[in-house]
Amino acid sequence: MRWLPYGPDAALLECDSSDRMAAARAVVADARPDGLVELVPGARTLLVAARPGSGALAAVRALLDGADLAHPPEGRGREVTIDVRYDGADLDQVARTAGISADEVVDLHTGAEYTVAFTGFAPGFGYLTGLAEPLRQARLDSPRTSVPAGSVGVAGEFTGVYPRSSPGGWRLIGHTGTVLFDPRARRPALLSPGDTVRFRSR
Structure with a gap:
């Protein structure tokens, strides 16, 4: 996975597959770090937007660095x-x-x-x-x-x-x-x- 800057308060995570993107989205959505504003998934990307000055981007990166993406949390979707x-x-x-x-x-x-x-x-x-x-x-x-x-x-x-x-x-x-x-x-x-x-x- 690779992180790319996306303006001052967002970052784009590039993944090597849609499954890996979905796993990353599930991990972040389950933890919902304070200051997280929005998650926008794509085919192999995940845009993470944060409240200015909240430190949420760093929290998301740390969360995913230590996550087991092979076994993400079960979704809460309908x-x-x-x-x-x-x-x-x-x-x-x-x-x-x-x-x-x-x-x-x-x-x-x-x-x-x-x-x-x-x-x-x-x-x-x-x-x-x-x-x-x-x-x-x-x-x-x-x-x-x-x-x-x-x-x-x-x-x-x-x-x-x-x-x-x-x-x-x-x-x-x-x-x-x-x-x-x-x-x-x-x-x-x-x-x-x-x-x-x-x-x-x-």
């Missing part, structure tokens, strides 16, 4: 189940690439437990880790100009749900009616880093 109709435009292509049947793609996707590693791209879009190896496939060579809201896709090591219609290059395997982002709600985004997600076939 458990979310998302119902999916597996009828995506790329379902058969994903199956062919993986060398399995479409039904087996569904079984693999619904049989795993996922963790929201970080959010981004669009409000409410969660990057979920825990995808089975055969489903870890490259993005489309030519991204779609419009992906319908609720589309469930896979790309690389991640799976996720498009919260609104937008361009996108993920391979689409299904869709859901679950609302991922509602700006009028008390909690606008359904998913937050650390939450556990399961998909259920409908």
Whole structure:
């Protein structure tokens, strides 16, 4: 891991994997040192922002220097189940690439437990880790100009749900009616880093 300065009151931790980033985030979130303002996880980075003069950045560095990231504390996130109709435009292509049947793609996707590693791209879009190896496939060579809201896709090591219609290059395997982002709600985004997600076939 490598620390980079990010202004006077923040630092960026670069990690060699998303799992290591998630472990570091879990350790810091569990300890919550005094003066910590915000944690912003990325694919392999963790931005740590502190209250000026609080010493929280030094505390976080010391905490992670002595942490066992192979066994981070269990998250306190919520458990979310998302119902999916597996009828995506790329379902058969994903199956062919993986060398399995479409039904087996569904079984693999619904049989795993996922963790929201970080959010981004669009409000409410969660990057979920825990995808089975055969489903870890490259993005489309030519991204779609419009992906319908609720589309469930896979790309690389991640799976996720498009919260609104937008361009996108993920391979689409299904869709859901679950609302991922509602700006009028008390909690606008359904998913937050650390939450556990399961998909259920409908």
